[in-house]
Amino acid sequence: MISLSPASTIKTAVTCANCNLDNLCIPKGLPRSEVGELGLLVSRNNMCQKGGAIYHAGSPFRGIIALRSGSVKLVSLDSEGNELVVDFILPGELLGFDGLANDRHNCTAIALETVNYCHLPAAKIEILATQTPGLSHVLLQRSCSQFDAQVQKMMLHRRSADARVACFILHISDRLKQRGYAEMEFRLSMSREEIGNYLGIAHETVSRIIHLFQDRDLIEIKSKQLKIKNKKELFDLFATTTPNSPSQGT
Amino acid sequence: MISLSPASTIKTAVTCANCNLDNLCIPKGLPRSEVGELGLLVSRNNMCQKGGAIYHAGSPFRGIIALRSGSVKLVSLDSEGNELVVDFILPGELLGFDGLANDRHNCTAIALETVNYCHLPAAKIEILATQTPGLSHVLLQRSCSQFDAQVQKMMLHRRSADARVACFILHISDRLKQRGYAEMEFRLSMSREEIGNYLGIAHETVSRIIHLFQDRDLIEIKSKQLKIKNKKELFDLFATTTPNSPSQGT
DNA sequence: AACAATTATTGATCCAGCTCAAGTTTTTTA
DNA sequence: TAAAAAACTTGAGCTGGATCAATAATTGTT
Numbered sequence: 001m002i003s004l005s006p007a008s009t010i011k012t013a014v015t016c017a018n019c020n021l022d023n024l025c026i027p028k029g030l031p032r033s034e035v036g037e038l039g040l041l042v043s044r045n046n047m048c049q050k051g052g053a054i055y056h057a058g059s060p061f062r063g064i065i066a067l068r069s070g071s072v073k074l075v076s077l078d079s080e081g082n083e084l085v086v087d088f089i090l091p092g093e094l095l096g097f098d099g100l101a102n103d104r105h106n107c108t109a110i111a112l113e114t115v116n117y118c119h120l121p122a123a124k125i126e127i128l129a130t131q132t133p134g135l136s137h138v139l140l141q142r143s144c145s146q147f148d149a150q151v152q153k154m155m156l157h158r159r160s161a162d163a164r165v166a167c168f169i170l171h172i173s174d175r176l177k178q179r180g181y182a183e184m185e186f187r188l189s190m191s192r193e194e195i196g197n198y199l200g201i202a203h204e205t206v207s208r209i210i211h212l213f214q215d216r217d218l219i220e221i222k223s224k225q226l227k228i229k230n231k232k233e234l235f236d237l238f239a240t241t242t243p244n245s246p247s248q249g250t
Numbered sequence: 251m252i253s254l255s256p257a258s259t260i261k262t263a264v265t266c267a268n269c270n271l272d273n274l275c276i277p278k279g280l281p282r283s284e285v286g287e288l289g290l291l292v293s294r295n296n297m298c299q300k301g302g303a304i305y306h307a308g309s310p311f312r313g314i315i316a317l318r319s320g321s322v323k324l325v326s327l328d329s330e331g332n333e334l335v336v337d338f339i340l341p342g343e344l345l346g347f348d349g350l351a352n353d354r355h356n357c358t359a360i361a362l363e364t365v366n367y368c369h370l371p372a373a374k375i376e377i378l379a380t381q382t383p384g385l386s387h388v389l390l391q392r393s394c395s396q397f398d399a400q401v402q403k404m405m406l407h408r409r410s411a412d413a414r415v416a417c418f419i420l421h422i423s424d425r426l427k428q429r430g431y432a433e434m435e436f437r438l439s440m441s442r443e444e445i446g447n448y449l450g451i452a453h454e455t456v457s458r459i460i461h462l463f464q465d466r467d468l469i470e471i472k473s474k475q476l477k478i479k480n481k482k483e484l485f486d487l488f489a490t491t492t493p494n495s496p497s498q499g500t
Numbered sequence: 501a502a503c504a505a506t507t508a509t510t511g512a513t514c515c516a517g518c519t520c521a522a523g524t525t526t527t528t529t530a
Numbered sequence: 531t532a533a534a535a536a537a538c539t540t541g542a543g544c545t546g547g548a549t550c551a552a553t554a555a556t557t558g559t560t
């Protein structure tokens with residue numbers, strides 16, 4: 001528990017308007033004028049320990065979450081209690097949309113390491129929508145982006161295990177880059193098991209492929225620390241036509 | 251081309267307020283008072299022939315579509331031009347959300363038979379959102395439902411081919427029922443190829459499983475005409491624990 | 501620092517479903 | 531209504547990746 005620096009009493013407290021994630025988080029695409037208003041309603045500096053849940057599947061929708069630091073896995077449970085890793089959320093990204101459809105979460109959000117997050121309460125969203133019409137649109141866009149991401153994931157499921165792992169590495173790299181982190185060297189905060197679950201392959205296969213990539217000098221892996229050594233070839237591998245014959249449709 | 255009954259000149263023209271799909275389409279969950287307003291902005295009675303595209307991937311987002319009759323497949327194309335069937339849309343359901351994230355469609359919507367649809371123009375959505383705050387929320391809910399549906403689809407990808415086909419049949423049945431159609435006997439408007447593509451299995455496998463189900467007296471199939479004879483057993487098949495060992499997580 | 505628990509690696513075997521192939525039926529077009 | 535095209539069925543063999551198994555490396559705990 002961090003009990004230092006009570007942000008609320010400091011004059012230059014972080015708000016949406018001056019947050020370093022302001023053009024990635026909710027405000028991205030939101031008119032400057034509306035960011036201030038948003039800032040007043042967001043609850044900041046919430047914490048969750050590694051392994052803890054930010055929200056549980058089945059619990060009522062409490063609002064949209066913006067990750068400030070740390071990463072999260074979004075999991076769904078089937079009838080037998082098997083976990084499906086739906087997505088990984090990185091700092092600066094939003095989560096919670098799985099609760100909007102029927103005011104109850106379909107997924108559980110679990111911290112992969114200690115996370116710090118902001119929280120836009122559900123009750124305020126609709127109220128806010130009237131005053132700041134841009135917000136509705138931004139939220140709608142974000143929620144649709146989630147859909148798009150899932151479509152991309154489906155596309156990936158037609159490719160070989162190699163291609164999936166290559167794509168996964170490149171995708172994480174890309175997202176980190178966008179958020180100002182190193183794109184060629186980073187820590188995978190999720191386990192092989194979680195990666196495999198997410199990609200739809202066995203964790204043994206993930207391990208094998210990661211080491212195959214290392215043998216081919218495409219990456220360097222030491223436990224969870226990853227270094228990309230040949231981005232182009234990784235990309236080629238991902239783009240290579242491994243699946244069934246290319247059927248040209250009209 | 252149907253040139254009879256110019257609806258606009260008939261006094262009792264169909265609007266959202268008196269449409270027979272009113273509690274399935276956009277108005278579902280929308281306050282009665284706002285339905286009237288919506289009705290004024292929707293373009294009705296648009297047609298698209300079998301095989302035609304309602305919109306193309308890459309084209310600018312023009313609005314949300316509500317299917318009145320006929321069904322549609324939503325496809326995405328990978329870099330090599332291979333088709334991925336993302337979803338099937340049935341009468342009374344909405345489509346177009348794949349265009350909201352960045353004002354350009356990510357998917358192509360193709361009519362599986364002649365379709366009739368309503369169209370809520372993009373330009374009007376944001377304007378309308380200010381006047382009828384409920385609309386934003388409804389749209390947000392719908393778009394998130396799409397996300398949920400994709401998560402369900404991902405779950406399905408961990409199951410055996412049999413379970414996927416069983417689930418597919420039950421899912422279509424359920425959606426048709428909700429819309430007032432017969433739930434135990436209906437026409438599959440999509441080809442085996444499209445079903446297989448959607449489910450991530452070869453079309454030969456779809457065919458084999460459908461006939462296996464018929465041999466077991468679970469269904470009766472004649473070309474595209476399907477009759478469910480044993481819903482319970484189909485459901486059990488879908489719910490049966492085929493995948494990897496049940497790991498109980500904390 | 502030593503122990504325990506979790507997570508990762510690596511090998512060997514096996515099978516669900518893919519691919520290829522060759523008819524058959526249904527649908528479309530002329 | 532017949533011919534052509536498209537969609538569907540059914541068989542046979544092959545393989546990518548799952549599963550099982552046994553060790554090794556991390557990570558967390560006392």
